[in-house]
Amino acid sequence: MKRLLSGDLPRSRVLAAILVLVFLGLVLAPFIFPGTRSLNVAAKVAVFILLVASYDLLLGYTGIVSFAHTMFFGIGGYGVGIAMSKLGAGWGSLSLGISISLVFSLAIALAIGLLSLRVRAIFFAMITLAVASFFQILASQLSELTGGEDGLTFRLPELLRERITAYYVVLAVATVLFLALLRVVNSPFGRVLLSIRENEFRSEAIGYRLVTYRTVANCLAALGATAAGVLYALWLRYTGPDTTLSFNIMIDILLMVVIGGMGTMYGPVLGATLFVVAQNYLQDLMKLASGATAGIPLLPQVLHPDRWLLWLGVLFIVCVYYFPSGIVGRLRR
Amino acid sequence: MKTDWIALAVIPVLALAALPLVGSMPTWVTLTVAGLAMGMMIFMMAAGLTLVFGLMDVLNFAHGIFISVGAYGAATVLTRMGAQMQGGTLAGDLSVMLPAVAAAIALAAVMGWFFERVLIRPVYGDHLKQILITMGGLIVFEQLIHVVWGADIIPLPRPGAITGSFILGDAAIERYRVAAVVVGLVVFAGMWLLLNRTRIGLLVRAGVENPEMVESLGYRIRRLFVGVFVAGSGLAGLGGAMWAMYQEQVTPQMGMQVLVVVFIVVIIGGLGSVGGCFVGAMLVGLLANYTGFLAPKLALGSNILLMVLVLLWRPRGLYPVGRA
Numbered sequence: 001m002k003r004l005l006s007g008d009l010p011r012s013r014v015l016a017a018i019l020v021l022v023f024l025g026l027v028l029a030p031f032i033f034p035g036t037r038s039l040n041v042a043a044k045v046a047v048f049i050l051l052v053a054s055y056d057l058l059l060g061y062t063g064i065v066s067f068a069h070t071m072f073f074g075i076g077g078y079g080v081g082i083a084m085s086k087l088g089a090g091w092g093s094l095s096l097g098i099s100i101s102l103v104f105s106l107a108i109a110l111a112i113g114l115l116s117l118r119v120r121a122i123f124f125a126m127i128t129l130a131v132a133s134f135f136q137i138l139a140s141q142l143s144e145l146t147g148g149e150d151g152l153t154f155r156l157p158e159l160l161r162e163r164i165t166a167y168y169v170v171l172a173v174a175t176v177l178f179l180a181l182l183r184v185v186n187s188p189f190g191r192v193l194l195s196i197r198e199n200e201f202r203s204e205a206i207g208y209r210l211v212t213y214r215t216v217a218n219c220l221a222a223l224g225a226t227a228a229g230v231l232y233a234l235w236l237r238y239t240g241p242d243t244t245l246s247f248n249i250m251i252d253i254l255l256m257v258v259i260g261g262m263g264t265m266y267g268p269v270l271g272a273t274l275f276v277v278a279q280n281y282l283q284d285l286m287k288l289a290s291g292a293t294a295g296i297p298l299l300p301q302v303l304h305p306d307r308w309l310l311w312l313g314v315l316f317i318v319c320v321y322y323f324p325s326g327i328v329g330r331l332r333r
Numbered sequence: 334m335k336t337d338w339i340a341l342a343v344i345p346v347l348a349l350a351a352l353p354l355v356g357s358m359p360t361w362v363t364l365t366v367a368g369l370a371m372g373m374m375i376f377m378m379a380a381g382l383t384l385v386f387g388l389m390d391v392l393n394f395a396h397g398i399f400i401s402v403g404a405y406g407a408a409t410v411l412t413r414m415g416a417q418m419q420g421g422t423l424a425g426d427l428s429v430m431l432p433a434v435a436a437a438i439a440l441a442a443v444m445g446w447f448f449e450r451v452l453i454r455p456v457y458g459d460h461l462k463q464i465l466i467t468m469g470g471l472i473v474f475e476q477l478i479h480v481v482w483g484a485d486i487i488p489l490p491r492p493g494a495i496t497g498s499f500i501l502g503d504a505a506i507e508r509y510r511v512a513a514v515v516v517g518l519v520v521f522a523g524m525w526l527l528l529n530r531t532r533i534g535l536l537v538r539a540g541v542e543n544p545e546m547v548e549s550l551g552y553r554i555r556r557l558f559v560g561v562f563v564a565g566s567g568l569a570g571l572g573g574a575m576w577a578m579y580q581e582q583v584t585p586q587m588g589m590q591v592l593v594v595v596f597i598v599v600i601i602g603g604l605g606s607v608g609g610c611f612v613g614a615m616l617v618g619l620l621a622n623y624t625g626f627l628a629p630k631l632a633l634g635s636n637i638l639l640m641v642l643v644l645l646w647r648p649r650g651l652y653p654v655g656r657a
Contacts, residue, residue, distance in 0.1 A: 065464045115644070122392050122460050123604075126596045133593045134637040141630055247589065254468055307480060313472035320465045321455065 004179060006186040010266060015331040019266060022273050026171055030164050037280070043167055045276045046174040047232045052256045052268035053181050054224025060262035061185055062217045063197030067250055068112065068128035071135045072105045072222040074244035076229020078139065078146060079104070081239030084154035085147075091157050098230050102223060109222035113215035136245045151240020160234060170231045177227055182265045184220060193217055197263075252279075255312050258319050261326025270327050275312070282308050340651040344615050351623040359504035364622045370510035372618025373517020374579065377572030379595040379602075379610050380524065381445075381565020387541040387605025387654055389558050391453055392460070394467040396569060396595065397588030398474045402444050403437035403570025404577035404587060405478065408487050410436045411578075437574035438567040444474075445566020449559055471589070478585045487583040513575055520568065521611055528607065537561060541605060541654060597636045601643045603650025612651055613643075 002009065010016040022045075025032070029042035055069050079101025080094065087093035108131075116127040139146045146152065160166045184190055192213055195203045204210050233239045243249075252275065260271020283305040290303040323330055348365055355361045382396045410433035452470050456462040491509065498507040528534035539547045540557055548554045576591060577583045598617050602609025617636055625632040643651060 059461075063461055065461065122464070123600070125394075125464055126392070126600055130593060130597050130600075130637055130640060134634055137634055251468070251472055254465070255472075258465060304480075306484070307476055310473060310476035310480070313469055313476060316472065317452070317466060317469040320462055320469060324462075 006179070006183045008182055008186045008265065010332075012332045015266060015328060018331075019269060022269060030167060039163065039167060041276060041280050043170055043235045044232075045273050046171045047228050047235065048253075048256065048272040048276055049269050050174040050177050050181075050231070051225055051228035052253055052260070052272045053178055053265055054221045054228065055253050056257050056262060056265065056268050057181060057185065057193075057217055057224065058221045059257055060264065060267065061190060061193045061197060062214055064117070064214060064218075065125040066128045066218070066221070067125060067247075068132040068135075069221070069225050069253055070245055070247070070250045071128075071132040072109070072225035073229040073232070073249070074135065074139065074239075074241075075101050075105045075108075076226035076231075077233040077239040077244040078152075078229075079226070080230050080233040081147075081152035081154055082145060084156065085152050089155040089157055094157060101226055101230065105222045105226040106219055109219040110215065113218040114211070117214045117218065118211055132245075132250070133247075136241060136247075139241055139245055147240070149241060151238060151243070153238045156234065156237060166235060170235050173227070173231055177224060178265070178269075181220075181224060185265060189213075189216075194263075251309075255316050257326075258316055259312070259326055261328030261330075263325060264328050267326050267328045274327075278308065278312065337652060340609070340612060340647075343651075344612060344619070347616060347619055347623075351619070351627075354627055355623065359502065360626070362501070362504035363506060364626055365619065366506050366510050366514070368619035368622035369615065370507075370513040370517075370579075370618070371621060372615040373513050373521075374572050374576050375591075375594055375598055375618060376517055376611050376614035377520055377575065378569050378591060379572075379598045379614055380520075380607055381562075381568045382595060383599045383602065383605055383610045384537075384607060385562055385565050386599070387607075388537060388544075388561050389457065390460075391457065391463055392467075392604075393448075393453070394464055394592075395448065395452075395471040395474065396566075397590075397592035398448075398471055398478075399441040399444055399566040399569035399588070400573035400576070400591055400595075401475070401478055401583075401585060401588030403441040403573030404583045405482050405487075406440035406570065407433040407437040407574035407577060408489050408583045409482075411489060412487070434571060434574055437570045439570075441570020441573070442563045442567035445563045445569075446559065448566070449562040453562075475585055475589070482583075482585070484585060489577055489581050489583055491578050491581055509579065513579065516571075516575065520571070524607060533557075533560075594636060597640050601640055601650060603647075603652040603654055605654035606650065606652040609650055609652030609654075 010019055026042055026046055030039060033039070033042070051069070051073060055066075058064055058066050058069075076098075080097045083093045083097025083100070087096070112124075112128065112131060116124045140148050143149075155161075156166070160169065185193070192203065192208050195206075196208070196210060196213055200210055229244055232243065236243060256271035256275045257268055258271070259274065260269065261267025286303050286305045286308055290300045290305065293300050293303060319326055325332075348368075351364070352358075352361050355364060378396075378400050381399070382393060386392050411429060414429045414432070448470060452466050453463065456466050498505045500506075526534075528538060536547060536552055536557055540554055544554050547557075573588065573591075577587070580587075594617060598613040599610060600613075601616065602611070602613035616639060620635050620639055621632060624635040631638075647653070
């Protein structure tokens with residue numbers, strides 16, 4: 001067990017219990033929560049845990065803010081989508097789509113990293129925002145290839161058409177990749193990233209090349225996001241701008257990683273689970289609250305189900321100020 | 334400081350290079366005026382951002398909110414007082430336009446003050462937290478816009494005196510674009526005079542170069558910070574109001590959509606440089622209109638291309654400022 005978690009144990013009974021609960025919930029989801037909606041929620045949780053964990057490698061461990069994470073997520077999704085819809089629903093085209101999108105992501109991450117990570121972190125944030133929005137435009141303009149705003153619906157190989165099988169494939173791949181990320185951050189390489197985050201000047205003085213380490217971290221995170229995009233496309237059997245490239249998803253990722261806890265791989269697990277469940281079920285609760293306060297001015301609008309993001313935004317700000325290490329940091333205290 | 338003419342010369346070079354490509358003189362004039370107008374509006378929205386960054390080393394990702402709020406403020410006044418605009422006289426239009434623009438500036442400035450005070454003050458000096466906090470502010474305030482004004486697109490009536498176009502030679506020129514260019518030039522001239530010819534400007538410029546020194550000479554740099562932040566937010570509100578009238582509609586997402594272009598402009602100009610921001614905005618505006626005419630598919634990506642080219646030429650932007 002210790003080997004499996006790369007020696008990075010939860011270090012808190014409550015946290016350990018929650019993690020076990022989340023994992024068991026995901027594994028047993030098809031049996032204990034029957035129904036399409038809950039299976040969709042479970043699959044989304046699994047994919048977003050991987051997506052957010054790979055983002056945490058950048059934000060929490062390396063201390064750089066990227067806004068291009070959804071771009072890599074989208075590259076994975078569109079890689080599969082384009083290959084499957086143009087070349088037919090075979091294993092060959094699936095693996096071709098996956099490998100092309102991985103290589104493509106790697107190349108772009110490398111280029112962005114080498115171009116803009118030399119300068120300051122803030123510069124990187126702006127450049128990634130610009131490049132990501134460029135990709136969004138590209139996806140909607142090249143409509144013969146990407147299906148434009150409508151996206152691509154495609155068929156999968158025989159084996160993956162069965163929903164339960166598809167779910168377990170998604171869950172298994174996400175788990176393995178998550179453990180791989182855990183391995184990365186607890187390796188000597190991960191330590192160097194932490195030291196760069198804490199004090200870049202000293203790390204450079206010791207002899208570590210900042211650009212190299214940051215660029216490698218950026219590439220790894222990009223690959224993680226691409227894999228998550230592939231999984232999500234496989235699960236939805238659809239790829240479109242709203243499910244992958246949209247800026248709203250980038251905001252969701254930020255919320256998940258900060259609320260869950262930056263700088264630990266367990267933060268994304270909690271953040272993603274909490275967020276996706278809230279996204280799907282909090283609105284029902286708010287509908288009740290909004291109805292109950294119907295007579296009072298302004299309150300019903302603030303509690304309106306569509307305004308759930310408002311409350312998560314407030315929680316986000318409170319987290320950044322008072323609990324920089326999020327829920328996980330709180331539990332480990 | 335010596336003026337860097339080479340970077341400035343890029344604007345006319347770009348405009349002239351587009352002339353043979355566009356082919357016809359009247360079209361070129363129309364496009365150039367449109368590009369300049371767009372550039373001026375982007376400049377107004379971007380000036381505050383770059384100045385705040387230069388002075389306080391804060392990059393405000395929520396700057397787009399000030400743009401949206403300005404647009405909504407103007408829209409509220411314009412739709413309420415719409416009846417007065419029916420006369421079609423310049424005076425009647427102005428009696429609505431001026432309060433609308435004033436409302437936009439005031440609302441955005443108050444928001445800016447609140448933002449600086451409540452959100453940004455605790456995180457000076459910590460870039461990572463600044464980015465996160467301003468993103469959080471962006472989320473919350475965009476949602477609040479939904480709460481106050483609703484999520485729907487608000488169509489915006491444009492006052493009669495500045496709609497329509499007139500013919501100059503063979504070229505049709507929209508009145509509104511000329512008005513935007515005039516307002517933009519006035520704002521730029523005002524900022525230039527304020528920064529270069531007044532004591533406050535001197536302090537601000539000194540603060541950009543070396544804040545500790547200004548403080549040790551006995552000036553309260555904090556007050557300058559707040560002043561610049563509020564002024565920058567107000568300008569963004571003005572830009573947002575003008576942009577909304579240009580688009581003739583207001584949406585909650587408009588601030589964020591424009592913000593990407595604003596960031597590109599700020600990067601092209603060099604973080605912290607007002608002059609660079611002006612040049613960058615003109616280049617982006619012109620290029621967007623030329624490519625929109627020549628190769629519509631490329632138009633939206635042209636900004637990114639421009640940014641990459643500029644950064645390959647001058648890695649820190651056209652007019653790099655102070656600290657690296």
